[in-house]
Amino acid sequence: MELKKSTQKRNQLLNAALDVFSVYGFSGASLDEIAQLAQMHKSNIFYYYENKEALYVEVLMLVLQKWLEPLQLFEVDREPADVLSEYIIQKIEYSKAHSKASKLFALEIIQGAPYIHTVLKGSIKKHFKRKVKVLQQWQEQGKLAKEIDPEIFIINLWSITQSYADFDIQFEALTGKTLRNRNFHQRAIQHTVALLLSGCTAEKSALSEAENL
């Protein structure tokens, strides 16, 4: 119980850090602004974290964990069409609910992944390779079009689903519609599922299956 107040403050700090880092990136963000948002003194941040980098890395790691979760859906004994549509839906929903997390991750990667490169080449790569193997097994079973390159396909999947969060401002500026609108959001999901599934299932049923959503 005595810890409760301190962990609550810690969370306030992490949230504020996410808010600021996800807009300005690591070097562009100021601890002053984070402190104000977190309703604490700037110098107080250093009680919780050694320095700016430590705070940034912690936020980034929390985000990363959540970001990878949906990939768990990829299991050999499931049907590709089911898995893929579920994955796309989950990923787009997540992008909407946690667009700041998505943006923070994108910023880090675009800027050369300076603080995440080892993780990327380590545990994330392992995770990635396991899921690539699932796609390959699907192909051997004739469940997935053999023309698909599993590696490229997964990355394409990421790009499209993430873009709804990362480029939401562009989306709204150009179409005049917001993804926060439930109807339009559903249409975007359905569209993406149909587009991606039609090109990857070995059977012809992909498009019709996508329409059941």
Next chain:
Amino acid sequence: MELKKSTQKRNQLLNAALDVFSVYGFSGASLDEIAQLAQMHKSNIFYYYENKEALYVEVLMLVLQKWLEPLQLFEVDREPADVLSEYIIQKIEYSKAHSKASKLFALEIIQGAPYIHTVLKGSIKKHFKRKVKVLQQWQEQGKLAKEIDPEIFIINLWSITQSYADFDIQFEALTGKTLRNRNFHQRAIQHTVALLLSGCTAEKSALSEAENL
């Protein structure tokens, strides 16, 4: 002729600015670093531009112009499959040759498009709407699947093609392959064309047409 030296320096400055802004974003970039790269004195930058923002906006506008060019391919009297595959190829090639430009644009959008929002809602939107209309006409002519949402489709097209530039570090870290490898790059292009075309042409010939590339 007297201007030549000055415009050359100006270009040096713009290139250096692109280099730095595309890594750190607007607020994260330092004029000191730009000046060093451009081989001039920091204070000299202010001879060419009023302030940091003016320099940034100029770089951004130059990038934007190039970024929009490929969309010119969309013309009603052409065949969708041809146009789309040409577009994808052109866009990915451009992303590779000018990945810094692509990244700068992505950073600006992700960060909320603070310096480009009016252009986005103005001329870019107009441009975008014209091309949406082309897709709609193709649909009326039965040349393009009617299930496609033109607005979402164009944006999907952007996301995927841009991702090859913006997330190149991730790509390399996970697959171990570099997009600078000619063979692999070609495969990525072909894959993307096939994936996107299969879901959008009204006829069945989409996939086979894509394989001619």
Next chain:
DNA sequence: GTCTATATCTGGATAGAC
């Protein structure tokens, strides 16, 4: 057009009272 010097401010970070 380019350099030096400088003004001014904000950045991250530390020391120490409470």
Next chain:
DNA sequence: GTCTATCCAGATATAGAC
């Protein structure tokens, strides 16, 4: 755990000699 005071490096920007 939190606040005040402060250090110092680095930031943008200006003035003026050359």
